Amino acid sequence: xxxxxxxxxxxxxxxxxxxxxxxxxxxxxxxxxxxxxxxxxxxxxxxxxxxxxxxxxxxxxxxxxxxxxxxxxxxxxxxxxxxxxxxxxxxxxxxxxxxxxxxxxxxxxxxxxxxxxxxxxxxxxxxxxxxxxxxxxxxxxxxxxxxxxxxxxxxxxxxxxxxxxxxxxxxxxxxxxxxxxxxxxxxxxxxxxxxxxxxxxxxxxxxxxxxxxxxxxxxxxxxxxxxxxxxxxxxxxxxxxxxxxxxxxxxxxxxxxxxxxxxxxxxxxxxxxxxxxxxxxxxxxxxxxxxxxxxxxxxxxxxxx
Ligand SMILES: Nc1nc2c(c(=O)[nH]1)N[C@H]1C(S)=C(S)[C@@H](COP(=O)(O)O)O[C@H]1N2
Ligand SMILES: [Mo]
Numbered sequence: 001x002x003x004x005x006x007x008x009x010x011x012x013x014x015x016x017x018x019x020x021x022x023x024x025x026x027x028x029x030x031x032x033x034x035x036x037x038x039x040x041x042x043x044x045x046x047x048x049x050x051x052x053x054x055x056x057x058x059x060x061x062x063x064x065x066x067x068x069x070x071x072x073x074x075x076x077x078x079x080x081x082x083x084x085x086x087x088x089x090x091x092x093x094x095x096x097x098x099x100x101x102x103x104x105x106x107x108x109x110x111x112x113x114x115x116x117x118x119x120x121x122x123x124x125x126x127x128x129x130x131x132x133x134x135x136x137x138x139x140x141x142x143x144x145x146x147x148x149x150x151x152x153x154x155x156x157x158x159x160x161x162x163x164x165x166x167x168x169x170x171x172x173x174x175x176x177x178x179x180x181x182x183x184x185x186x187x188x189x190x191x192x193x194x195x196x197x198x199x200x201x202x203x204x205x206x207x208x209x210x211x212x213x214x215x216x217x218x219x220x221x222x223x224x225x226x227x228x229x230x231x232x233x234x235x236x237x238x239x240x241x242x243x244x245x246x247x248x249x250x251x252x253x254x255x256x257x258x259x260x261x262x263x264x265x266x267x268x269x270x271x272x273x274x275x276x277x278x279x280x281x282x283x284x285x286x287x288x289x290x291x292x293x294x295x296x297x298x299x300x301x302x303x304x305x
């Protein structure tokens with residue numbers, strides 16, 4: 001079973017205490033999940049994009065969530081998302097692509113290498129978590145459907161199903177939840193479609209069966225339970241920008257020097273350390289500046305917030 005990071009391995013990267021990191025690979029066809037031979041067992045390799053921080057517990061990651069389709073409270077998704085039917089699931093991929101269509105999740109996963117990455121995930125309300133996501137690069141999927149020359153943006157939409165998503169019975173947001181990326185952001189190797197956490201299928205409250213993860217942007221860019229991906233030549237509408245354009249821009253890069261109108265974004269509270277845990281300074285691009293600053297060279301990030 002091929003593992004993308006095989007060539008990145010060094011002896012010094014192998015840390016036995018991280019044995020929960022069983023890199024997974026999806027078996028073609030059957031959809032069975034198998035730990036990759038190289039990485040199975042006790043000693044586990046670190047990935048190229050692991051952050052140097054202890055991951056949050058599975059419990060933290062799955063009990064303190066934002067998913068307004070299930071309510072606005074942080075505990076609502078864990079309480080109500082269980083009723084969401086996530087199989088079968090398909091994603092419509094359309095717009096400026098060579099092979100538009102409705103793709104069954106099994107077909108998307110077929111042949112896709114599932115990698116694991118330890119990402120720092122930061123919410124706009126100034127809390128942060130470290131999550132061992134499983135998933136694949138969004139660029140792998142986009143390359144498979146063939147992005148046409150004129151495409152410049154990627155738009156995403158979440159499922160609308162009020163019968164299973166009680167929050168959608170109210171108009172707190174204009175459903176479907178929408179997000180968007182510039183094409184180069186979407187094609188960046190850090191940009192991931194997550195399908196799991198800690199080697200398990202993605203829990204519903206975290207956006208099952210597939211959600212976006214953009215680790216250098218605020219959490220709200222990472223749209224959950226995706227049913228549509230559209231390639232376009234115009235900047236797409238995004239939920240939080242539609243809701244409050246003064247507070248939320250299209251880019252939403254983690255940027256400690258740009259305050260949200262109602263709160264500072266210079267520091268963050270790590271989840272899991274208790275309510276009174278020491279806040280820590282927020283890093284530019286959530287700590288991923290070396291990898292992504294180049295995407296924004298020459299842009300005024302105070303205007304393009
Ligand atoms: N469809 C949908 N996606 C969503 C949201 C939402 O309300 N609906 N909330 C966003 C916000 S504000 C955050 S911080 C993250 C939270 O992800 P997590 O619960 O996995 O930590 O999901 C984002 N994706
Ligand atoms: Mo958020």
